[in-house]
Amino acid sequence: MVDKGADQKGAIPAAVARLRRSRWLLAAAMVAVLGVYGFGGLSIFVPLLALALLVAAAMLPAEAERQSANGAAAIEVGGLQRLSGEYLAAAVADPLIIFDRTATIVHANAAAFAAFGGLAPGMSLSLKFRAPEMQALLDGIVSGTMASDVVDYTEKLPVERTYRVSASSVGHATDLYVLVFKDQSEARRIDRMRADFIANASHELRTPLASIAGFVETLRGPARNDAAARDQFLQIMQNQTGRMARLIDDLLSLSRLEMKPYLRPGTAVDLRQTIDSVIDSLAPLANENGIAIERDFTDGAISVPGDRDELFQVFENLLENACKYGQSGGRVTVSIAHAEDGQDPGIDVTIRDYGPGIAEEHIPRITERFYRVDVENSRTQKGTGLGLSIVKHILTRHDARLSIKTEVGKGAAFTVHLPAQ
Amino acid sequence: MQSAHIVSAYDEELKFLSKRIAAMGGHAERMVEQAVAALVNADPGLAQKVIHDDLVLDEGQREIDDKAIIIIARRQPMATDLREIVGAIRISADIERVGDLGKNLAKRVAAVIDGRQPSSLFRGLEALADLALTQLKEVLDVYASRSVEKIGFVRDRDDQIDAMYTSLFRELLTYMMEDPRNITPCTHLLFCAKNIERIGDHATNIAETIYYIVTGDQMPAERPKGDKTDQVVVPGPASAK
DSSP: OOHHHHHHHHHHHHHHHHHHHHHHHHHHHHHHHHHHHHHSHHHHHHHHHHHHHHHHEEEEEEHHHHHOHHHHHHHHHHHHHHHHHHHHHOOOOOOEEEETSBBBBBEEHHHHHHHHHTTTTBBBHHOOSHHHHHHHHHHHHHHHSSSSEEHHHHHOOOSOOEEEEEEETTTTTTEEEEEEEEEEEHHHHHHHHHHHHHHHHHHHHHHHHHHHHHHHHHHHTTTTTTEEEHHHHHHHHHHHHHHHHHHHHHHHHHHHHHHSOOOOSSSSEHHHHHHHHHHHHHHHHHHHHOOEEEEEEEESEEEEEEHHHHHHHHHHHHHHHHHTTTTGGGEEEEEEEEEEESSSSEEEEEEESSOOOOOOGGGTTTTSSOSSSSSHHHTTTTTTTTHHHHHHHHHTTTOOEEEEEETTTEEEEEEEEEEOO | OOOSSSSHHHHHHHHHHHHHHHHHHHHHHHHHHHHHHHHHHHHHHHHHHHHHHHHHHHHHHHHHHHHHHHHHHHHOOOOOHHHHHHHHHHHHHHHHHHHHHHHHHTTTHHHSSOOOOHHHHHHHHHHHHHHHHHHHHHHHHHHHOOOGGGGGGHHHHHHEEEEEEHHHHHOOOOOOHHOOHHHHHHHHHHHHHHHHHHHHHHHHHHHHHHHHHHSOOOOOOOOOOOOOOGGOOOOOOOOOO
């Protein structure tokens, strides 16, 4: 018992001493943490920040005489001084921009550069963020009528992003101000996805559902005892349910893609192997339609950064279309080539059919949801009207391009250009 | 950015012009965005707001004109400064026109929402508007950053807009042939598509002005246009003997 008490007595001063030794580190960490959170919700943390500074200041005179003896202390003091605004800004994960009284950018952290292209110190913020609410926010802060303010800012193009932007002045009379962007796009997109899914699904599912309902009614009524008709009707109903299932699959994968249109996948994909397996998986369909698939692959390793499953889906959809709608041509060519010319090197994958081709006026709109070149033909080929829309979304995520060359009567060539980097 | 002048008030005045242009640009972008949203979602309330908002742009253009004339008179600007000021006058006029086109889109909302048109038409209009707005946004971004080497995209995008417009034009004609009751709403939609296409043209004009401000040269001559609507003919149903 006695021993244990002595141990405890010894332990407490030791802990205090350790705390004192590392006080600068602690103070710096606290300032950093408070700084980071302070930009989000300023009001609660201002008194805490003041308290932290007070504690640090109170400890300073008591320890002053020991400081000269302690060599390590000098480095720790340097540690606090090194904690410049730049380091602090770099440690913040959200886009953060520091600007002066004329709304000119003084510093922007890496996250800000990544989120908004074309930022540079010396550039005017009000020229870059032109939305009326951002203009009002900047004017209000710079003119000093408001100490801090928060607005919601939405960028519609090229991909929709929503930020909650908070602006406030930095310190006292520094003439510097800070903007912090909190990304809220995900939540907004989930809402949108729900609404879009319901709108599209209800519209497109109604047709097969109406047909099924009609046949059920007939089967229960006039065709009750007609075995031949019953079989035929059941076959049609099965086709319709199959169509609904495909539609739901496509809608779901499209919605999933739309949720995160700008997440860039990271790993490398072996295109040769991927496209080989696409061709294998579609061999039954090609046989059924009397199509011969020809390969024209370039030599050597062919790999691009990307997500294998998504790229698989791209080439599956394109090849499936070629087999279905280019049936009259009797063959489909799949070629992989290095694209050396032009500004951006990469890999070109071309899927060419020799069918009827596509009229020019459809080309610009062919990747729209539910846009069909020929509604009747699409229905008989079990198309959902979403295949190319999915292709476009995946390619946008991969920073890739789809180009279409076609001549009526001579077939169509869909070329996917995947950048090497 | 331009080098500092001895009279710092001169710098302030030039900065004021570009800041005002940016504010007008942001306003015009928002107006077009909302006008298209009003059209697609059949929202007359939003359309009224857009019509009302156009006043801000008219006022902005007048203010820039006045300020620019005063600067020219007082400072006798040369070279870059002169181009900057004349450019501001021209860009503000283009932006004001974009606002007018947005307002015109909004005015047509009431005429279009009565008879519901196929949703593919609205999707097409939306896609066309996205292209035009992307172009406007990129051009105004170049105005902010002054990196004119990025300006080549404008013409590529212009081709896409023209192709899309031609396709929509053809589709609208087809709907009108199918059913005469479609003629009223489809004619309005035709003008809507035309307005959006014009917005893209104004964005191209602004790009050319920016190129001139920064380099002092005119942009190289224009390539042939991809707008083929002047040739679009949809054959009518075979006439009875």
